[in-house]
Amino acid sequence: MYDLTQCVHHPVVSHDGFQSLAIATHRASTIVFDSAIAYADRHQQGPQGYSYGLYGTPTSRTLEAQLTLLHGGAGTVLLPSGQAAIVGIMLSVLRPGDRVLIPSSVYPPVLAHCQNYLSEFGIEHAVYDPLCGSGIETMLDHRTKLVWVESPGSTSLEVQDLPAIAAAAHRAGALVGCDNTWASPLLCKPLALGADFVVEALTKYAGGHSDVLLGSVTVGEEEHDTRLRAWLRTMGIGVSPDDCALVLRGIETMGVRLAHIGRKATDIARTLTQSTAVEEVLHPALPHHPGHSFFKRDFKGASGLFSVELKPQVIPLLDEALDGLKCFAIGASWGGTRSLLAPITLTTQEQGSGPRSRTLLRISIGLEDPDDIWDDLNSIFWRLEQVFKLTASPKTSANERN
Numbered sequence: 001m002y003d004l005t006q007c008v009h010h011p012v013v014s015h016d017g018f019q020s021l022a023i024a025t026h027r028a029s030t031i032v033f034d035s036a037i038a039y040a041d042r043h044q045q046g047p048q049g050y051s052y053g054l055y056g057t058p059t060s061r062t063l064e065a066q067l068t069l070l071h072g073g074a075g076t077v078l079l080p081s082g083q084a085a086i087v088g089i090m091l092s093v094l095r096p097g098d099r100v101l102i103p104s105s106v107y108p109p110v111l112a113h114c115q116n117y118l119s120e121f122g123i124e125h126a127v128y129d130p131l132c133g134s135g136i137e138t139m140l141d142h143r144t145k146l147v148w149v150e151s152p153g154s155t156s157l158e159v160q161d162l163p164a165i166a167a168a169a170h171r172a173g174a175l176v177g178c179d180n181t182w183a184s185p186l187l188c189k190p191l192a193l194g195a196d197f198v199v200e201a202l203t204k205y206a207g208g209h210s211d212v213l214l215g216s217v218t219v220g221e222e223e224h225d226t227r228l229r230a231w232l233r234t235m236g237i238g239v240s241p242d243d244c245a246l247v248l249r250g251i252e253t254m255g256v257r258l259a260h261i262g263r264k265a266t267d268i269a270r271t272l273t274q275s276t277a278v279e280e281v282l283h284p285a286l287p288h289h290p291g292h293s294f295f296k297r298d299f300k301g302a303s304g305l306f307s308v309e310l311k312p313q314v315i316p317l318l319d320e321a322l323d324g325l326k327c328f329a330i331g332a333s334w335g336g337t338r339s340l341l342a343p344i345t346l347t348t349q350e351q352g353s354g355p356r357s358r359t360l361l362r363i364s365i366g367l368e369d370p371d372d373i374w375d376d377l378n379s380i381f382w383r384l385e386q387v388f389k390l391t392a393s394p395k396t397s398a399n400e401r402n
């Protein structure tokens with residue numbers, strides 16, 4: 001062969017005796033076939049066959065199979081982000097005239113999708129109390145085709161009674177999807193608790209290093225897998241094998257990362273309950289946390305994300321208290337090796353009264369030395385606590401302050 005041909009025909013080398021522990025990253029758009037007949041029959045191969053890079057490579061199939069095993073499911077599909085995975089379920093299940101229920105504690109972009117996108121296509125949504133349990137019954141009607149669950153909820157971390165919600169939804173003919181990102185498949189298995197779909201934002205603990213975006217949907221029944229794959233195909237959605245390889249690597253260490261992070265985060269959450277700047281620590285392992293009994297029943301343990309609700313008096317000091325941190329970074333998207341902080345204002349609609357605004361400090365614990373993590377936290381909370389020390393000082397009597 002001439003040089004130019006040699007340049008595009010890579011030499012075939014032996015793979016005999018090469019066995020690596022690493023999963024190869026198979027990049028492909030074109031898949032080639034041994035004969036014209038094999039090419040013509042490429043769509044007869046079934047879902048595990050290879051016909052085009054967009055529809056899967058051995059790398060993406062390995063990740064799918066691993067998640068299917070971890071969740072005890074019937075199949076898994078991958079999407080470019082956790083949000084895409086949630087939206088993919090909604091768009092493949094819901095039709096104009098249908099209705100979806102979402103908890104008030106849902107990941108905010110999901111509410112935005114319902115409000116700004118689904119509504120334009122005649123798909124209604126209603127927001128329910130994450131702690132309603134079987135009380136969800138009163139909100140189910142013949143148009144309700146999907147009940148969305150996120151447990152614990154984003155930011156406020158309410159733990160939902162998934163078995164009770166799933167039973168009620170199924171009685172009414174609705175499917176149930178659950179966002180399991182906080183727990184990962186190692187700490188909770190929603191399919192066994194009644195969900196039909198479970199979403200993981202692999203971006204978080206599975207990826208584990210803040211450098212990849214990927215989402216998955218694992219299903220309990222094969223028919224859901226078939227429907228989702230057909231939907232992905234028609235939308236032209238696929239995932240990068242390089243991203244899959246990063247997540248496959250992340251999953252190898254997810255168990256030890258989560259065990260360490262979960263222990264540290266729980267210790268820190270317990271200790272922070274003592275601070276005078278704190279209204280409440282929102283962590284599912286704390287006995288008074290909303291849904292704690294479901295947490296004990298359904299979860300193997302805690303991961304590393306929790307929130308601290310601050311007392312209103314300390315809020316004016318917050319921005320300054322977050323300056324000059326040595327260990328924590330400020331930002332969203334958690335689950336990596338670095339500890340993160342994000343100040344978040346939540347506005348909830350309370351029954352009987354008007355909207356209530358709460359300022360939370362969302363904390364994601366990483367893999368730094370716990371002493372360094374504590375140095376930052378002590379500095380933040382010491383600065384916030386000054387509000388009370390000044391007003392309680394014996395030198396400033398009521399008269400002097402007036």
Ligand SMILES: *Cc1c(COP(=O)(O)O)cnc(C)c1O
Pocket residue numbers: 080081082083084107150154179181182201202203204213214215333
């Ligand atoms: C981050 C997150 C998502 C979205 O994941 P992306 O990959 O960032 O789109 C969905 N649900 C929860 C609970 C999350 O924390």
